[in-house]
Amino acid sequence: MVAIRGTLKGRDVISINDFSREEIDHILKVSDCIEKDLDSKFGLLSGKILSILFFEPSTRTRMSFESAMYKLGGRCINMGPTELTSVKKGETFSDTIKVISKYADVMVLRHPSDGAARYASEISDVPIINGGDGTGQHPTQTLLDLYTIKKESKLEGANIGILGDLKYGRTVHSLVYALSMYGIDMTFISPPNLSLPEEIKEDLDDKKISYEECERIEDVIGDLDVLYVTRIQRERFPDIMEYKKVSGSYKITKDMLEEGGKENLIILHPLPRIGEIDPDVDDTKYARYFLQTKYGVVVRMAILGLMLGGFE
Amino acid sequence: MKREKLRVEPIKDGTVIDHIMSGQALNVLKVLKIKSPSEETVSMAMNVSSREMGKKDIVKVEDRRLGKGELNKIALIATNATINIIEEYAVVEKYRVSVPKFIDGIIRCKNQNCITNRDEDVATRFKVESKDPLSLRCVYCGSRTSSVEFL
Numbered sequence: 001m002v003a004i005r006g007t008l009k010g011r012d013v014i015s016i017n018d019f020s021r022e023e024i025d026h027i028l029k030v031s032d033c034i035e036k037d038l039d040s041k042f043g044l045l046s047g048k049i050l051s052i053l054f055f056e057p058s059t060r061t062r063m064s065f066e067s068a069m070y071k072l073g074g075r076c077i078n079m080g081p082t083e084l085t086s087v088k089k090g091e092t093f094s095d096t097i098k099v100i101s102k103y104a105d106v107m108v109l110r111h112p113s114d115g116a117a118r119y120a121s122e123i124s125d126v127p128i129i130n131g132g133d134g135t136g137q138h139p140t141q142t143l144l145d146l147y148t149i150k151k152e153s154k155l156e157g158a159n160i161g162i163l164g165d166l167k168y169g170r171t172v173h174s175l176v177y178a179l180s181m182y183g184i185d186m187t188f189i190s191p192p193n194l195s196l197p198e199e200i201k202e203d204l205d206d207k208k209i210s211y212e213e214c215e216r217i218e219d220v221i222g223d224l225d226v227l228y229v230t231r232i233q234r235e236r237f238p239d240i241m242e243y244k245k246v247s248g249s250y251k252i253t254k255d256m257l258e259e260g261g262k263e264n265l266i267i268l269h270p271l272p273r274i275g276e277i278d279p280d281v282d283d284t285k286y287a288r289y290f291l292q293t294k295y296g297v298v299v300r301m302a303i304l305g306l307m308l309g310g311f312e
Numbered sequence: 313m314k315r316e317k318l319r320v321e322p323i324k325d326g327t328v329i330d331h332i333m334s335g336q337a338l339n340v341l342k343v344l345k346i347k348s349p350s351e352e353t354v355s356m357a358m359n360v361s362s363r364e365m366g367k368k369d370i371v372k373v374e375d376r377r378l379g380k381g382e383l384n385k386i387a388l389i390a391t392n393a394t395i396n397i398i399e400e401y402a403v404v405e406k407y408r409v410s411v412p413k414f415i416d417g418i419i420r421c422k423n424q425n426c427i428t429n430r431d432e433d434v435a436t437r438f439k440v441e442s443k444d445p446l447s448l449r450c451v452y453c454g455s456r457t458s459s460v461e462f463l
Contacts, residue, residue, distance in 0.1 A: 015454065094433050115427040115452025119434050134425045136453055199456050 008306035012121040013129045016139045016174045021181040028147050030311050031295075031302040038071070041301065044310035045074035051104035052078040053096070054131065055087070055111045060271060060293055061131045061141070065108050068300035072310060077103060094123055101125040106307055109133075127307050135168045135236060141270055142174035144299040145228070148292045152266050153226050161187040163217055163250060164230035164276060166196040168237070171270040172230055173200060180204055186211045187220050191246045194232065217250055221260040227252070229269045229276055229289075254280040261286060268292055321355075326374040328396040329386065334359055336389050337369035342462050343385050343418055344378065352376050365392075380407075385418060387411040388446065388460050411443045419448070420461045426453040436463070 007023050016024075034041055050069045054062055066076045079085055079100065087096060093116070101107060101124040109117050110131040117130035117137075132138040149155055160179060166172050166188055176196065179186055180203075188196050188211060195213060204211055214220055221227070229252055237243040252267060269277060269289040281287050305311040332340055337356050341347075346354055353374040362368040377397055386393050387409040397405040417435040421428045428436040428450070438448040441456070449456050 017454075092433055093431055111427075112425075113427040113430040114423055114425045115450065115454070116431075118452045119427050119431075133427075134453070202456070 008303070009309050010127055011307065012117075012127050013139050013303060013307070014117045014121055015130070015137045016142050016178045017137075019139075024143065024146065024178065024181065027143055027299070027302055027306065028150060030306060031143075031147050031299045032151075034301050034305070034311075035295075035298045038298070041072055041305070041310075043073040044305055045069065045072035045308055048072075048074040048106070048308050048310075049104040050074060050076045050304065051100050051107045052076055053100060053107060053109045054079070055082055055109075055116075056132070058110055058131065060296065061108075061110065061138075064293070064296045065129075065131070065300055065304075067297045068304055071297065072301055072305060074304070074308075093120075097124050106304065129303065129307075132170055135170050135173070137174045138170045138270075139174050140300055140303060141171045141296075142178045143303065144292065144296040145171070145175050145268060145270070146178055147299050148268060148288060148295050149226055149266075151295065152288050152291070153264070155182050155184070158184060158225040159187070159223055160184055160226045160228065161189055161217070161220055161224040162228045162230070163189040163252075165194045165232045165236070166190045166230075167194045168233055169230045172196070172228075175228065176200055176204070180207050180209045183209065185209070187224065188213045189215065189217050189220060189250075191215060191249050193242065194246055217252070218256065218260065221256065221265075222262065224265055225262065227261075227265060227267050229267060229273070231269075231272065231274050231276060248275060251276055251278060252281055253278045254284055257281065257284060257286050322401055323355075323372050323374050323398055324401055326352075326372060326376055326398050327378045327383075328398060329371040329373075329383070329390075330368070330394045330396060331362070331365060332369040332371065332386075332390040332393050334365070334367040334369055337371055339389050339462065340369070340371050340386055340393075343389065344373075344382060345418075346373065381412065384409050384412045385415060388415065388419075391444075411440055411446070413440055414438065414451075415440065415448065418462055420463050421450045421453060421455055422457050422459075422461065423450065423453050423455040426450060426455065428452055 069076050097120045106127050108129040108131045109120050111133050114134035114136040117128055117133045121128040130139055162172055232246055234243050265286055266288045267286045337358050355372045357370040359367045383395050393409045395407055396403045415438040421436055428434045437451045439451055441447045441449050447458050
């Protein structure tokens with residue numbers, strides 16, 4: 001496990017772009033070692049505390065971090081819903097971070113504003129993990145996405161399609177940057193008004209990464225090794241009418257996959273899903289999205305362990 | 313020539329910002345956070361004839377020696393501006409502004425959902441990725457911009 005000694009110790013995890021490909025590979029390698037011998041890792045973070053500050057709803061990210069911390073023998077303290085905290089009394093975001101950073105060894109933060117995690121990292125006494133900031137980034141989701149792709153398909157030379165809300169989806173933004181580090185060609189499939197932001201496309205152009213864009217999944221499904229499906233997020237639309245125009249505009253079905261998909265195609269989704277993957281797909285050989293959540297715990301164990309010095 | 317002299321009358325001590333692109337003098341004051349009412353004596357000339365530039369603006373701030381870091385912010389809007397530090401009517405230092413590595417607190421992030429637009433406690437900060445053409449990246453949300461909108 002000693003490929004890059006101390007690479008994450010004491011560091012923040014804010015954006016996937018803060019990490020080199022070598023560092024990401026190391027996190028994936030540590031995750032693999034943990035998965036192979038899960039039980040022996042209990043106690044590595046004994047006495048350590050993770051504080052959880054979520055200013056937006058979450059099920060998976062929050063519980064996955066809690067599970068990861070408990071599996072390493074650490075503890076979690078959770079701020080809980082903001083309605084029940086001093087935030088409701090008008091406490092500033094800055095003061096909340098300063099105070100809570102005194103209670104724990106590491107903090108995971110989710111916030112509706114882009115860049116909130118970076119700002120928090122400047123004023124916190126302890127390392128910050130970005131658990132999703134607005135439409136910005138969600139780096140730990142990306143690391144578990146990469147781990148799932150590596151375990152269940154391949155990273156090198158894979159043809160990866162990303163479907164859905166590419167405009168507001170922070171998991172997509174992080175993932176696109178990560179895949180670009182591996183030189184992977186990508187296909188972006190979305191309604192026209194939810195296409196990938198121009199800025200990210202410019203960054204891909206700068207890195208000479210080729211990509212295709214299309215509107216119909218049926219047109220490209222036969223070319224893909226991995227299809228990453230995302231939800232159209234109602235909560236991100238400034239105008240609800242814009243949401244209604246695109247809501248329900250795509251759905252992955254068992255028939256679609258069996259008729260048009262490659263034999264070894266896998267389907268991923270950061271979840272929750274609303275209706276974009278038919279439940280009939282769940283029991284097919286293509287579905288990996290529930291396994292993906294399981295891998296999430298392992299990858300977050302690796303991240304916490306590396307940040308707090310439990311692993312090297 | 314006599315009229316020109318009247319417009320750009322020498323100052324005893326202070327800072328003269330010359331060769332400002334025509335029309336940018338008010339923005340220069342904004343960048344330097346010189347607002348009315350101001351303690352300094354500030355004189356400004358706009359659309360003055362210039363051999364090199366055709367037309368230019370000039371700003372003079374009396375009895376105040378502006379710092380290099382402060383003045384370099386001007387380079388965002390007046391690439392070729394020259395700075396003259398004056399003491400006892402003589403130019404004691406002269407240099408051309410250059411774009412700094414980071415721009416703090418004077419430009420608005422174009423991303424409406426950026427923490428700097430959502431939380432009044434958070435001042436903006438941009439990394440200068442390219443000076444020519446100008447390309448700035450918000451250190452918080454990562455948005456890239458080439459056009460400057462002052463706060």
